[in-house]
Amino acid sequence: MATLRFLCFLSVLVLSGASPLVLTVVNNCPFTVWPAIQPNSGHDVLERGGFALETLQHRTFHVPDRHWSGRIWGRTGCHYSRGGFFCATGDCGGRIECGGAGGAVPATLAQFSLHHPNTDLSSYSVSLVDGFNLPMTVTPHEGKGACPVVGCRVNLLExxxxxxxxxxxxxxxGCKSGCEAFGTDELCCRGHFNSPATCKASTYSEFFKHSCPATFTYAHDSPSLTHQCASPVELKVIFCH
Structure with missing residues (x-):
């Protein structure tokens, strides 16, 4: 899964209050989803990096009081085979607890940077830069001000x-990104195309953007997702909202 290409993302800014911030992962899909969590370098692995959620189940856990950043995605079609645990999408190396490992693309990805150093601001967004495998939204709760839901509610597999x-x-x-499908520098925003001036939307990224405007769809995408939001107590990652 692309790690560096999405580090500089424009997203929803929220001011963390005195209450501890928790993440809740919700499975509203009519099938089991195996959420996976990967921290950015130097940050804690939360919930051992992965677990199972049956339909209509949820799991809530605290994030560290200090700065934490990372990503969450959902794995589908998982099963045990020959001593390993393998998934049709989002697989993290043949194990249910990813332990900090990234996942195979395509996968819908939630990105978080919580308790920014010195400012205590937090940010969250949803990316289809690495393709799509599940509808996913991030929903803030108990915040003040303009606290929007971001993500993709549409099942793009259809x-x-x-x-x-x-x-x-x-x-x-799964539905690949243009980069994953064709691997060109232009679609992947590599080399000469690795700048906001040269990395542009494609017909493939526009397919994702048309149905899911509140997501990032290519490396230098910059949707209008900046909103001030005071003191959210909880951020919900919801599959099949």
Whole structure:
């Protein structure tokens, strides 16, 4: 999973209050989802990095009081086989507890940077830069001011262009980004294209943006997602909102 290309993301800014901030992961899908958590370098692995959530279940956990940043995604089609644990999408190396490892693309990705140093600001957003596998939103609770829900509520697997589809067991389970599908410098914003001036939207990123405008869809995308929000007590990551 791309780690560096999405480090500089424009997202929702929230001012953390005195109450501890918690993350809640909710599975509203009609099937089991295996959430995975990967911290950025130097940060704690939360909840051992992964667990199972059956349909209509949720799991709540505290984030460190100090600065924490990382990502959350959902794995689908998981099963035990030959001594390992493997998933059709989002697999993190054949184990249920990812332990800090990243996941295979395509996967819908929630990004967090909580308790920014010196300012105690926090930010969150949802990225389709690495493709799509599940509808996902991030919802703030008990905050003040303009605290929007961001993410993608639409099941893009149903409309994914044929060239971007990932199939498993006879059904579409993922929708690749243009970069993952074709690997060109232009679509991946590499080399000469690795700047805001040269990295542009493509027909593939526009497919994601059309249905899910409140997401990042390519490396230097900058949607209008900046809002001030005071003291959220909880941030909910919801699959199949």
């Amino acid at each position: 409309t994914c262009p044929p060239a971007l589809r990932v199939a498993h067991g006879g059904k579409v389970v």
